[in-house]
Structures are given as C-alpha cells and as structure tokens.
Amino acid sequence: MIPEGAKVFLIDDDAVFCTSLVRFLRSAGISAEAFVSAEDFLARAAAEGPACALVDLKMPGVDGLELQDALGRLARKLPVVFVSGAGEVADSVKAMRGGAIDFLTKPLDETHLLDALERAFAEDVRQQEEGRRRTDARARLARLTPRETQVCHLVAQGLLNKQVAAELGLSEPTVKAHRQQVMSKLKVDSVAALVRLVDLAQKAPSGGR
Amino acid sequence: MCTSTRPFERPWAVLFGAAVLLASAGHASEPKDVRSVLVLYGFDPFAPVVVSFDAALRATLAEAGLHNLTLHDEMLDLEALGDPVLAPKQRAWFQARYGVYKPAAVLAIGAGPLAFALEERQALWPDVPILYSGVDEAAVAEMRLPADITGVARRPAVDETLELALRLLPETRRVALIGGTADVDRAYELSARPDILRVTGHLEQLDYTGLSLVEMGERLGALPRDSIVFGVSLFRDGTGRSIRGTEAIRMLSEWSNAPIFSTHAQLVGLGVVGGWVTDYREMARETGQQLAAVLEGAPRPAPRVAPVRAVVDARQLSRWGIPESRLPPGTEVMFRDVPAWRRHAWQIAAVLGVLVLESALVGVLLLERRRRREAEAVARANQERIGYLNRLGTVAELSGSLAHELNGPLGAIVNNARAAKRFLLHEPPEVKEVRASLADIENSAERASLLIGRLRSVLRKDDFRTSAVDVAEVVKDAVQLVASEASRRRASLEVVLPQGLPPVDGDAVLLLQLLLNLLLNALDAIEAQPPGKRRVSVRAVQNAGTLELSVTDSGPGFSQAARDSLFQPFFTTKPKGLGMGLAICRSIAEAHQGSVVAASGPEGGAVFRLTLPVRAPGREAAA
Numbered sequence: 001m002i003p004e005g006a007k008v009f010l011i012d013d014d015a016v017f018c019t020s021l022v023r024f025l026r027s028a029g030i031s032a033e034a035f036v037s038a039e040d041f042l043a044r045a046a047a048e049g050p051a052c053a054l055v056d057l058k059m060p061g062v063d064g065l066e067l068q069d070a071l072g073r074l075a076r077k078l079p080v081v082f083v084s085g086a087g088e089v090a091d092s093v094k095a096m097r098g099g100a101i102d103f104l105t106k107p108l109d110e111t112h113l114l115d116a117l118e119r120a121f122a123e124d125v126r127q128q129e130e131g132r133r134r135t136d137a138r139a140r141l142a143r144l145t146p147r148e149t150q151v152c153h154l155v156a157q158g159l160l161n162k163q164v165a166a167e168l169g170l171s172e173p174t175v176k177a178h179r180q181q182v183m184s185k186l187k188v189d190s191v192a193a194l195v196r197l198v199d200l201a202q203k204a205p206s207g208g209r
Numbered sequence: 210m211c212t213s214t215r216p217f218e219r220p221w222a223v224l225f226g227a228a229v230l231l232a233s234a235g236h237a238s239e240p241k242d243v244r245s246v247l248v249l250y251g252f253d254p255f256a257p258v259v260v261s262f263d264a265a266l267r268a269t270l271a272e273a274g275l276h277n278l279t280l281h282d283e284m285l286d287l288e289a290l291g292d293p294v295l296a297p298k299q300r301a302w303f304q305a306r307y308g309v310y311k312p313a314a315v316l317a318i319g320a321g322p323l324a325f326a327l328e329e330r331q332a333l334w335p336d337v338p339i340l341y342s343g344v345d346e347a348a349v350a351e352m353r354l355p356a357d358i359t360g361v362a363r364r365p366a367v368d369e370t371l372e373l374a375l376r377l378l379p380e381t382r383r384v385a386l387i388g389g390t391a392d393v394d395r396a397y398e399l400s401a402r403p404d405i406l407r408v409t410g411h412l413e414q415l416d417y418t419g420l421s422l423v424e425m426g427e428r429l430g431a432l433p434r435d436s437i438v439f440g441v442s443l444f445r446d447g448t449g450r451s452i453r454g455t456e457a458i459r460m461l462s463e464w465s466n467a468p469i470f471s472t473h474a475q476l477v478g479l480g481v482v483g484g485w486v487t488d489y490r491e492m493a494r495e496t497g498q499q500l501a502a503v504l505e506g507a508p509r510p511a512p513r514v515a516p517v518r519a520v521v522d523a524r525q526l527s528r529w530g531i532p533e534s535r536l537p538p539g540t541e542v543m544f545r546d547v548p549a550w551r552r553h554a555w556q557i558a559a560v561l562g563v564l565v566l567e568s569a570l571v572g573v574l575l576l577e578r579r580r581r582r583e584a585e586a587v588a589r590a591n592q593e594r595i596g597y598l599n600r601l602g603t604v605a606e607l608s609g610s611l612a613h614e615l616n617g618p619l620g621a622i623v624n625n626a627r628a629a630k631r632f633l634l635h636e637p638p639e640v641k642e643v644r645a646s647l648a649d650i651e652n653s654a655e656r657a658s659l660l661i662g663r664l665r666s667v668l669r670k671d672d673f674r675t676s677a678v679d680v681a682e683v684v685k686d687a688v689q690l691v692a693s694e695a696s697r698r699r700a701s702l703e704v705v706l707p708q709g710l711p712p713v714d715g716d717a718v719l720l721l722q723l724l725l726n727l728l729l730n731a732l733d734a735i736e737a738q739p740p741g742k743r744r745v746s747v748r749a750v751q752n753a754g755t756l757e758l759s760v761t762d763s764g765p766g767f768s769q770a771a772r773d774s775l776f777q778p779f780f781t782t783k784p785k786g787l788g789m790g791l792a793i794c795r796s797i798a799e800a801h802q803g804s805v806v807a808a809s810g811p812e813g814g815a816v817f818r819l820t821l822p823v824r825a826p827g828r829e830a831a832a
Contacts, residue, residue, distance in 0.1 A: 013696070014617040014620075014621070015658075016617060016618065016621045016649065016652070016653060017617050017618075017620050017621045017624070019621070019649065020620070020621035020622075020623075020624035020625045020628065020649055020653070021624045021647075022619075023619075023624065023625060023628040023642065023645070023646060023649075024624040024625070024627050024628040024631070025631075026628070026630060026642075027627070027628040027630075027631035027632045027635070027639075027642065058697055059696075060697075060699060061699070067755070106616040106617075106620040107616065107619050107620045107623040108620060108623065108624070110627055188687035
C-alpha cells in the first residue's frame, strides 16, 4: 500500500525518461516530482508526507552515489531507490551498503518498481515514526535533573538500588526516591520500558542533539 | 737484343724463310771472364719464329751453365751485301765494332749471314769459331764449308708436306705454286721443284710464282675446289716490293679458294693448312748445345739437321672440310678449335652462373611480386578488417554509455505505455494523458532508432563508399555518440561548427570512425585531470580548398618521442589499448587525400588536426 500523500522525488538527467516515469507514477496514483540533476534536487526539494528518492545512478555532475551520501548527512534520511543502466554491479553493492532500498535496472519492471517504492515509503514512515519517538524520549530525558539522569543511566545498565547507592555515594533510600521520580518523569512503568526509552534516545546516528 | 744495322734501314722481311741466313761472329770486349757470342740474323728479329728461337737458345745456354755469356744479336742487311755502295759500309761498321772486341763465337742464322760470316772471317774474327743454324740442308752442301764450321741445318720437307696435302685431300686435281722474286725465293723454289714434281707430277701444275701479291690473290681466289696451293718463299713479289710473308699469307689465304700448304713453321696459324716444318725450338736447343760445347773447348760437334714434324692448323682443317681422321699419326694439331665451352670454360661457367642466378632472381622476383600482390590483397583485407574491428572496439568502448543512451528512450517508451494502459483503466479513462503518452512513445522510439542506425553504420562492414559528406553532420553524430560517455566521465564537450561548411568527398562512416577515435582518445587523455578540468572541444574551420577538423583536449599532452610514433600501429600509452586507433585515423585520412597530425594544444593538451580537401564544386550534382 502506498501511504496517503506519499511523494516520489525522481532524479534523472534524461528529461524524456523523467517525464514518462512521472506520468506512469501519476497513472498509478503516486505523486512524483522530477529533477534533472542532484544539485537541483538538493536545492529545491521539500517533503511533508512520506517520501522517497528514485535516483539515476549515472548522472553528469553529482551522481547517484554522491547524492545518496549527501542525503545520509541530512536530518531527514530520505530512502533511496536506485535506477541504472545494465550491469553496474560494483555500484549496486556500494548503493546497497549505503542503505539503498533497492537497485533497479532500466527498463523498469512495473511490479518491482512499485514494490520498491512501497518499501521505501514504509521505511520513510518507520523512520519518521522512530524519529518522532526518539524526539519524545529525548524530551522526557531532558526533564530529569542531573542526579536523576545519573540514577536513570545506572538503572538502565541493570544496577540494583544498593549498587547505584554505592556508585554514587548515596544512601539506598535516597536512590529509591530518585528512581521513582525518574520513572514518573519518563512515564514508564517498568525497568524494561526505561531501558528501551534510553536506547531509543541514544541510538540515533545523529547523536543526542 | 739487337743493334740494327745502321745506315740500311730498309725494311725487309722474313717471309717464307725463317731460314734465310748467314752468319758471322763476334766481338769481345767486356771483362775477361764474360764471353760474348755474336748472333747474326738476316731478317726481322721481331718475327715470332726468331723470338721463339732466341728464347730457346738462351734457355739452352743457361741450362748448360753458361751464365757469363753475352749474346750480341745483330741483324744483317742481306740485300746490302750485293750493293756496291752499301756492302763496304756494312762491312766497315762490323769491323769497327767487332774488329777490336772479338767474340768468343759467331753464330750465323740462315744462309745469308753464314756466307757473310765466312767472307769476313779473316778480316773480322780470324780465330773465332763459327757455327750456323737454320741454313737449308742444300745450301750447306753447296757452300762446301771448312771442316771447323759446324751447325744445325734445316731441311725443307717439301715432299712430305705435299704428301700430307694429298693425303688430306685425295680428290686433288691440281697444285698451284706461289712464291716471290727475291733471290732466296728463287733459290728455295729451285731446290723445291724436283720434290714438287715427284710428288704431284700426276696433277695439273699451276705456277703463280713471280706474280704480284694482288694477282696471286686473285688467281688463288679463282681456283676450283679440287686444288691445293703450295707456298715456297716470298720475300719480294712480282712488283719488286718487299713483303713481310706473315702478312702476305694472311691475305692470300683469305682470298684463296683452295687450301695452302707450306714448309715454314711460322706460317702455320696465319692461314696455311700446315705441312712438315722444322722444329725451331728443337733446332735452337741443338744449336745451343753445339755452342756450349764449342765455348767449352770440347771437340767440334758434328753438323746436324734439325728434325721436322707435321703440324696442321685445326681451324684450316675445318675451313676446308678436312676430317682429322685423315691426319697421319703424330701430327700436331694446333689451334684446335676446342669447343667454346672448353676453351672458355671459366667464362662460360661464370656467364651461365650469372644467367642461372639471373633467371633465379627473375623467378624469385616474379614469385615475390605474386606474393607481394597476394600480401597486398591480404593487407588490404586486413586493414579493412582492422578498421572494422576498431569500429567494433569503439562501439564496445561506448557500449556502456550507449546502453545508457538507449535505455533512456526504451525506458521512456515502457513507462509511457504502462501509463497509457493505467490511464485507460481510470474511471473515466484519461484520454488526454493517453494521447500524451503515445506522442512521447513515438518520439522516444524515433530517438532509439536513430541511435541504433548510427551504431549500425559504424559497424558497417562493406568497402569505402564515396559521396558528398556533410562534415557538420559527421561531427554531430560523433558528438552524440560520445556525449553520454563524456558526461559519464564528467567531461565537458564543446563543439564549434560554423554554418555552411562545404561538403567533402568521402565515406561518412569512416570519417565518423576517425572522429570517434579522436574523441575517445581525447576523453582518455583527460581522465587523470580533476573533473573541472576535463575539457574536449571539436572545431571545424574552412580554409582555402580544405576543411580542418580539430579535436583539442585539456590532458597532459605528449612527449616528442610519443608524438613521433603516435600514428604507428600498436603504439599506445593506454594499458589496455591496442594502439591501432591513430594508425587507422591516419589511413582513413589518407584514403580521403587528407592528413591527420598531432600537435601540442594551447593549454598543454593535445590537438589532433584532420585536414580534408573540399569536394570539387563541379561534382556536387554527381553526389
């Protein structure tokens, strides 16, 4: 299923091909916007809803792999589906290692293309969702006092109250009080949920910022 | 060798008589231990027979150990002996010279000199021994020589010679006699007559003696074939002219219609068939032995007669058709006409060798020519094949980007077709979108077909085709074909084409190939440059009568050494290059009466300039 309001950004130097592909996607109910160069796309593209990039591997100027690299460094990691002429195996390996959703060859297989786009959108939705949850988790963690943050991290590492107390040079009852405050501020009801939340907040490649 | 008799410088001759002679003797002067012998000749000292006699004589004396011996050769003027004025002067000269210096011996060669020597003996060389040689046997008998005089006589073998003649020519019906009017001639003739008659008395006798040389020649020329000629002695002919016999006999023999025989050895080889002749070498040898004995004081040797032997001239035998089988055993055949291949074996072998070599050479050259033609045909075919392979290679090199190029329109067609299908299924069908899809499909299909056509023409396999070629079109095609490759390599491709370039005569495909090679080379050349500095430009310029296409790159250029061999086959700077590209460019350019040269570009890169003659205006219609 293609999510509502999804949009494909098509980047290919062959304008005729772009036009035909945009038309095909439109006939399939998918909104698409074509750019004839990576530079053009990076300068102008803006996505609200679910989106992905359908990128021609070989292009004059910034080519597909370089565009993928550039996209990876952005806050929004737009999923990329590559399109190329035949037999560029080395490039396809690099593309997949770089996190590409798929690597399609021209002429495009209809089903394969739609499936790849579907997966790309799904990935984008997932990433968006994860991003939202991470933002939320970070926001909650941000509300903790420094002492509560210390206690939170030690508990998340699996230490008992007694051990935390020894580590921080506090009494066990004090640790217990901080711990309840942490659970409350983070809105978690179990240590397991606390661990997941901390993991989510730390996992992001772009770090805790 | 000889001191010619002074005041009498008359010529005279020798002819039929090697043997005429006289003798006298010597002088002595010189140091004591050196003895001298006066040798008196009575005729031409340069006559071959005298020369060979003299040589044999000296050799014999040397053999006998007489090294300290000087031979004073003197030529006596025999004619002067009977002359009232000259005779005393000649005598006086000899007295002046040999009266004081007495020779150890006097050797007289021939009857004349012998007579002179005897006559002057008392006055000039009283106690000096006198020897003779070459005096006719008859003359010796007639002269009644003193007992102390000895020598080697000569026997004119007239009868043997005539018998030989008749043996060789049994059909002979007449015999002609030729001879001179000099005293010696007459004397010889007289002594010979009896023998002549005895042997040939049964034949018709023709006497031509005493005629002038010319008359004699004419008579001989008129002789029937069944005749023979016998030559006696010829010192002076009927006109009173002195004759050198050796020359006369050549002439007479040439004119004569019948073979000539003679007893004179020196005439054999000059035109006579031959005869029984005195062996002068043997005569000289015997004379030398006698002289040696006399000088050493040995008892006076007995007089002797020189041996005779049968000698014939093989050339004359063949001239008169005389088979050698008729020759008596022991006959010496001189001038045998050894077959040419034996006489000149060396030269013939050399010439044959040269001929064989020449023929071989000609053969080899012919073969070589055939081989060369075949090789040329093969080379031409190979060149075409290499040209084709080069185009194949070009296409292969471009295949990546060409596939990309083709995939564009094909992909667009597929997308548009699918879009059209889907738009038709929409409710209501979106006809406008379908129409747009179909129009795009048509365009893309045309684009693909153009590209394929261009490729196919590059891969055309047939021969050179001449037509009017629009160079601008060729440039556009070439640029189209390499455009995607250039963009793939992030190279900028600049094209400067003035409007209205004139057409050239040639093959568009080959010119396209040439340009593709230059463009791909240029793209290779700039590979190592940073992306912003990868530039290739194609320019066309029209000059007087020519069109110049240049391909300039921003690469590193090339060394002088590389430039010199750039166009050589198999020269390449690319690790995977075959090195045929530029060689093919040059051969294509040359096939168009043009040229392609390499130079350094303004920015240090390379410039390849292709110059082609513009098509002659009159031929436009023919295209």
